[in-house]
Amino acid sequence: MKHRMLPGSALIALCLLLPSAALAADADRDLELERTAVIVEHDYVDLPPIGASGAMGLNLIDYPGYSVANQRLGDIYVRAGIVRGDDELIKRGFDAFDHAFSRQRGDGSFPDAEQAEEYAFFIESVAHSVLLLREAGLGGRYERRLGRYVDRLEQTLPFVIGDRRWRDFRYRNGYYTHSAYVMGSALTLLGELTRGDRVTRYGRSAIEMGLSRQRSSGANPELGGYDVRYHMVGLVYAGRFAVYFPHLELAERVGRMVERGIGWMSARIRDSGWIEWPGSTRACREISLVTGRPKTPGYDYAVRGFAYWGEHTEAGGLVAEAEAAHAYAGGASRLCGPEEVVPPPGDPGAGPTAGTLGAALTAAP
Numbered sequence: 001m002k003h004r005m006l007p008g009s010a011l012i013a014l015c016l017l018l019p020s021a022a023l024a025a026d027a028d029r030d031l032e033l034e035r036t037a038v039i040v041e042h043d044y045v046d047l048p049p050i051g052a053s054g055a056m057g058l059n060l061i062d063y064p065g066y067s068v069a070n071q072r073l074g075d076i077y078v079r080a081g082i083v084r085g086d087d088e089l090i091k092r093g094f095d096a097f098d099h100a101f102s103r104q105r106g107d108g109s110f111p112d113a114e115q116a117e118e119y120a121f122f123i124e125s126v127a128h129s130v131l132l133l134r135e136a137g138l139g140g141r142y143e144r145r146l147g148r149y150v151d152r153l154e155q156t157l158p159f160v161i162g163d164r165r166w167r168d169f170r171y172r173n174g175y176y177t178h179s180a181y182v183m184g185s186a187l188t189l190l191g192e193l194t195r196g197d198r199v200t201r202y203g204r205s206a207i208e209m210g211l212s213r214q215r216s217s218g219a220n221p222e223l224g225g226y227d228v229r230y231h232m233v234g235l236v237y238a239g240r241f242a243v244y245f246p247h248l249e250l251a252e253r254v255g256r257m258v259e260r261g262i263g264w265m266s267a268r269i270r271d272s273g274w275i276e277w278p279g280s281t282r283a284c285r286e287i288s289l290v291t292g293r294p295k296t297p298g299y300d301y302a303v304r305g306f307a308y309w310g311e312h313t314e315a316g317g318l319v320a321e322a323e324a325a326h327a328y329a330g331g332a333s334r335l336c337g338p339e340e341v342v343p344p345p346g347d348p349g350a351g352p353t354a355g356t357l358g359a360a361l362t363a364a365p
Contacts, residue, residue, distance in 0.1 A: 025192045025244045027135035034079055036311045042303045042326045044080040048073050054095030057290055065112040071100040072125035082136045097126055101152050108155030116160045116169040117179045123153050124186035127193055150193050161202045173209050177220040178234035180210030185237040204250055214257055218264030222281050228268055229283040229298030235261045235305045269321050273328025274339040284336035294336045299329035
């Protein structure tokens with residue numbers, strides 16, 4: 001029997017009205033996937049720069065303003081600490097979060113954060129860290145702090161799902177598809193921590209926005225075209241949602257979207273690991289405010305996205321593509337350049353390690 005599909009706008013509206021059953025997040029599976037060998041090697045060997053006070057990304061340089069979104073990088077330290085069994089790394093992640101929370105205003109807002117998406121990056125990272133720490137059996141050790149974090153995240157919600165902020169986010173998402181999955185993961189993970197039906201419904205509605213925008217080719221558009229970097233940003237966050245909430249019908253649809261999106265991206269990763277970036281609307285065109293150089297084709301996101309989803313679905317070919325991209329990123333002289341012949345890792349002619357390179361380039365979303 002054929003079923004008539006509701007238009008995207010109707011699905012989004014319906015999603016906001018439906019009751020949200022208490023979720024049972026699969027943090028256990030997420031923690032397993034974080035231990036995937038190439039993810040550990042690429043993400044958790046050399047970590048992004050962090051200041052003594054916990055400042056990260058734009059907040060480490062002479063930047064006129066404050067970026068709460070860049071403090072999301074604390075999640076990398078927390079994850080690295082869990083995977084490597086290093087409490088000091090976890091505490092450095094807390095330093096990054098505290099750097100932001102110390103600037104939170106009484107009304108819940110952060111300075112210079114004018115868009116809901118800026119909050120979403122930070123909310124997602126803190127909520128993810130809290131869930132992983134509890135799953136890893138470390139919640140008791142840090143529970144007072146983690147509970148305080150969740151309370152502070154709840155205070156930000158008027159600046160994320162308030163009428164004007166949400167309306168503006170929906171408008172911008174028409175141009176930046178990846179943000180639907182960042183927002184969706186942020187709000188559903190926070191909803192899991194708070195058992196908040198309303199925030200969870202908003203998270204699901206954000207994901208509906210993203211699903212409605214995928215092209216038949218599998219590409220998730222950015223600025224009217226495709227972009228290899230931000231395509232993978234979206235898939236990384238979408239994949240996390242699908243892993244955390246596998247019992248939801250929405251997660252099944254997200255999984256199918258990720259499969260199509262991975263297929264589209266796979267055609268743009270050469271056997272050497274080079275990402276075919278020409279034609280992208282943003283990668284190697286926009287300038288990173290952190291590095292002052294063009295934003296890379298997103299090797300960090302490609303390695304994580306392919307390895308995480310490949311391990312989750314037991315698709316060894318995807319993990320192999322992640323390993324190739326990891327090796328290429330570590331040996332190429334220019335990521336925003338033509339395909340190169342890259343020496344094998346350990347060869348005297350090889351370039352910086354992928355982890356070192358990733359640490360320098362991760363800060364800009």
